[in-house]
Amino acid sequence: MYVAVKGGEAAIRNAHRLLADRRRGDRDLPSIGLDQIVEQLALAVDRVMAEGSLYDRDLAALAVKQARGDLIEAIFLVRAYRTTLPRFGYSVPLDTAAMLVERRISATYKDLPGGQLLGPTFDYTHRLLDPDLAGEAAPEAPATREGEAEPMPRVSDLLGRDGLIEADGDADTDKGPADITREPLEFPLGRDGRLQALARGDEGFLLALAYSTQRGYARSHPFVGEIRIGEVEVEIEVPELPFPVPLGRVRVTECQMVNQFKGSLKAPPQFTRGYGLVFGQSERKAMAMSLTDRSLRAYELGEDLVAPAQDEEFVISHSDNVQATGFVEHLKLPHYVDFQAELDLVRRMRAEFEARGEGGVERQEAAE
Template sequence: MYVAVKGGERAIDAAHDWLGRAHRGPAEQPALDTAQIRDQMALAVGRVMAEGSLYDPDLAALAIKQARGDLIEAIFLIRAYRTTLPRLGASDPVDTGAMRVKRRVSATFKDIPGGQVLGPTFDYTHRLLDFRLMANGELPASPASGAEGKPLHAPHVLGFLDRDGLIEDAPDSGETPPDLTREPMELPADRALRLQALARADEGFLLGLAYSTQRGYARNHAFVGELRIGAVTVEMDIPELGFSIEIGEVELTECETVNQFKGSKTEPAQFTRGYGLTFGQTERKAISMALVDRALRWQELGEEDQGAPAQDPEFVLSHCDNIQATGFLEHIKLPHYVDFQAELELVRRLRAGTEDAS
């Protein structure tokens, strides 16, 4: 039970003033510009957009600045703002096969049409602090490879397995999936709804679950069939015109995993898929999403339930949202004086009863 705190309004106003001063930092330092955050902290911006369910790098940068770098608080701000926006319509499904790729790697095939594109990645860097960034704030520019931003014919790698019937089909059902941002989650949830929940789930939570599947809690060994990052065109159908028009571009990260499947009485042995798709360059999140997606599919594939957390849809979907988790966690620091006094009185009575008996 929450109770009002007398005189608390002045304290709250003072806390807001203190937050404003702490947010700005020393006046002798230049203020951090949102354009700098957007362009130089792009990975943080990508996470805020992905888990905030709103693609807008400028607003994500503003939220990060306002939240003093607390990404979950920034995600909360973005989701709250998102609820105020009018909904004009629905876009057509994006074609990730036509992505303008800036990073594309496959751990299953070495030679793929279009080639492997390492792109901007920490994968091959030394994990050593670069003090040049502290000395002058920037690194010397290196000549561009020439591949970034140019259209690249990059068919999906899993299509090669699909051509030989070695991987499960992924047909389009043709049905419009439910919208998790407009309708509450209902269990049991089909795969389309699960993927929506995973796309906006907390990265750290998904990472832990994905790691558990690799360590045997679901027996879900996977290969990264393809990981790609780049810009895709967004189109929207205009009924008055009778055709679709381009309304913009978004940067996406897409991951498809290849998982073993022993087959059944009706299905031959083949590979199965895990899938992840997120806003921005968020490859750790996309890979984790693909692993958890595959773990949740055990029932539809007729596999044995290992009792692993990543296989339990209710556990995963009910706890993966960091905004819900943060709200429930942080509310316990608010006044609970009446509740605690009741608990305290109960413990005193119990202790008194024990003393009388002895």
């Protein structure tokens, strides 16, 4: 028999009213504007866009504000909003070689064409809290350096020439890339489907997996071939126009991880690669993604499957923080009837246990 229980409407209403009040905080302080969040909490906004899988700064900022800064809640809000919109189509693939670069570094080649550009990085800061930021002190304007814009070829294109590093791989088949937002997940996935899942995957989870590979659970001897951050043009082909329509630019972070590979029966020793591409400025996520992409290629490359980071089903099934938080957090919702049933069961087992008495247990152990 299923028994529905009603109640709590007034409590829920008042709880949400209280939430709105606490979200607003001290009303003597000005309310934070979305433009302030976009400009000054830009990397939180970027994370919400990446894992919410929706590029829209203002919506991500609204979600951050509504979620009181709880980024997974904000990601959840963005995902929910996403489902309300129709899809116009698929873009022409982004050309990261043509990026308006804001940061570009390589840990493998010092003198690469275009140079090492540090950009707005936390690297080399001393991680000392800066009391000046507690006030309104205005920072200096950035330094500038004039000069011709040098082309910045992707490092992978430079290294590929002598065959010591694997190429990008073939273009996809006519079937087109997998779309995990349209088809249910079915393992094994192709690398295309995996990358889509990783691109929206939880940064913390991927970071931990990537770290596990460095600590020896499926070690992959990685080097950062290149990280680049900047804006790329987006275009889409539509039936009403005879050319791809320009939509504007999006900021992305790309990581090319280069990994030593001792070769297999089929493949010669060479460097293999892991790839990361993420919305916004998100170097840690792009690096973790590329390490995880590489470890998940173990089967394809004929490596021994020994570690969690190589287990596609384990990694991809648990990388989505909206699914994860949904299932973990649902435990706090009323389970009164389930628990009542289990309580009855435990009572019965306990009664049987006590009826057997101490001696009964000893006899049973001896028999085993």
